[in-house]
Amino acid sequence: MTTSLRYLLLACLLPLLWSCYPKGAEYTDELDLVYTNYASDFNFTALKTYSIPDSVVKITGDVISDPDGDGKPSFLPSSSGKVILDQIKTNMSNYGWTLVDKRQNPDATILVSSMTTTNIYYYYDWWYWGWYYPGYYPGWGWYYPGYYPPYVTGYRSGSIFMQFIDNTSKPWGADNAPVKWVCILNGLAEGGTSDIAARTQINIDQAYTQSPYLKH
Amino acid sequence: MKYYILSAFILLCGINSYSQSSFILTYPIGFPMGDLHDYSKKTSWRGINMEFLGHAKPGVAVGLETGWNVFYEKVGKQPYKSGTTTVTGVTYRYTNAVPILVESKWYPTEEKKKANPYVGLGVGTLFASRSTDFGLYRITNEAWQFCIKPEVGVLFSIEPGLKAMVGVKYYGAFNTDDLDGQNFLSINVGFVFSSL
Numbered sequence: 001m002t003t004s005l006r007y008l009l010l011a012c013l014l015p016l017l018w019s020c021y022p023k024g025a026e027y028t029d030e031l032d033l034v035y036t037n038y039a040s041d042f043n044f045t046a047l048k049t050y051s052i053p054d055s056v057v058k059i060t061g062d063v064i065s066d067p068d069g070d071g072k073p074s075f076l077p078s079s080s081g082k083v084i085l086d087q088i089k090t091n092m093s094n095y096g097w098t099l100v101d102k103r104q105n106p107d108a109t110i111l112v113s114s115m116t117t118t119n120i121y122y123y124y125d126w127w128y129w130g131w132y133y134p135g136y137y138p139g140w141g142w143y144y145p146g147y148y149p150p151y152v153t154g155y156r157s158g159s160i161f162m163q164f165i166d167n168t169s170k171p172w173g174a175d176n177a178p179v180k181w182v183c184i185l186n187g188l189a190e191g192g193t194s195d196i197a198a199r200t201q202i203n204i205d206q207a208y209t210q211s212p213y214l215k216h
Numbered sequence: 217m218k219y220y221i222l223s224a225f226i227l228l229c230g231i232n233s234y235s236q237s238s239f240i241l242t243y244p245i246g247f248p249m250g251d252l253h254d255y256s257k258k259t260s261w262r263g264i265n266m267e268f269l270g271h272a273k274p275g276v277a278v279g280l281e282t283g284w285n286v287f288y289e290k291v292g293k294q295p296y297k298s299g300t301t302t303v304t305g306v307t308y309r310y311t312n313a314v315p316i317l318v319e320s321k322w323y324p325t326e327e328k329k330k331a332n333p334y335v336g337l338g339v340g341t342l343f344a345s346r347s348t349d350f351g352l353y354r355i356t357n358e359a360w361q362f363c364i365k366p367e368v369g370v371l372f373s374i375e376p377g378l379k380a381m382v383g384v385k386y387y388g389a390f391n392t393d394d395l396d397g398q399n400f401l402s403i404n405v406g407f408v409f410s411s412l
Contacts, residue, residue: 022262022288024308024349033305033351040300157352186351210295210302 242406
């Protein structure tokens with residue numbers, strides 16, 4: 001066997017190095033998380049009725065801003081909010097809860113809010129530009145000598161936040177409303193409206209599935 | 217990571233050309249065991265392994281080994297509980313294992329036959345990097361673990377200076393504060409390039 005053939009043998013084995021990176025998530029729903037937590041000393045089944053506002057609040061910061069001066073926060077579009085609220089109501093009903101108006105002294109209230117964040121990253125894959133620089137192959141990266149660059153590109157992530165408030169312990173003390181159950185749905189806020197709605201419904205169902213203590 | 221291994225490869229090739237020695241390049245198939253198996257059960261088909269050996273005396277070689285084994289498993293959507301907290305999602309589990317070992321090999325038949333068995337023992341460190349992608353988040357644990365590697369295998373002579381080989385290696389890594397020992401069995405197939 002000639003020396004060149006030996007090098008060819010080596011060269012055939014080296015590509016193994018470049019195949020070492022496995023794939024990650026391919027679909028947006030694979031990045032969805034459903035988080036729940038609760039007060040373990042609270043008896044949820046002692047409560048029967050609940051109320052829920054007819055809108056989903058958009059939280060834009062830890063301090064509310066009211067740019068239009070109407071004394072209210074921003075809300076999700078009613079069509080998007082309705083998908084979320086209807087799914088919560090369906091699950092609450094399935095768990096034996098009775099929906100009442102807030103003026104009927106409900107035992108509990110569920111507050112629903114949403115947050116979106118734009119995540120930016122400076123170190124996107126060099127491969128996007130490998131075609132422009134012959135000889136510089138996949139695996140190269142970016143170097144910003146001594147400074148941070150402006151936004152390059154990004155993606156939007158979103159969360160839906162559900163808080164279960166115990167009204168039976170009123171008057172509340174210490175200026176705090178008691179949140180006995182909390183749920184966060186987190187994932188990519190990308191894709192079509194129908195896709196996001198479907199994912200949201202599935203994840204709300206999962207939130208109740210993993211919270212059996214809410215069931216009567 | 218790939219650049220470190222490529223650099224090591226080039227270095228080992230360079231050393232090889234100036235001494236009476238062997239360079240071994242193999243493809244490892246990794247089988248996770250112990251804590252690594254608890255985390256990621258799938259066989260690893262991704263990796264590369266390199267060894268540089270100098271012949272200390274007839275039938276005995278000593279040298280260095282390094283490589284890269286990638287263990288990966290996608291675990292479908294399922295809930296994870298801790299106390300009152302439950303989180304449900306898909307997890308993508310990656311473990312990169314890079315052994316860096318000094319080793320010795322013994323060839324009982326001194327490579328005189330067409331097929332020659334060998335046994336080996338390596339001692340050194342295993343760099344283990346475990347990353348879990350969970351939703352939009354990544355949790356990473358890294359550790360340098362003390363590692364012992366027994367090995368058995370067979371060399372098949374093809375022509376002077378070139379052999380094919382198949383071997384079985386067990387990487388026994390020890391627990392550290394950051395990560396339990398990442399143990400795995402590896403079946404290696406490849407070639408031995410020896411200076412004449």
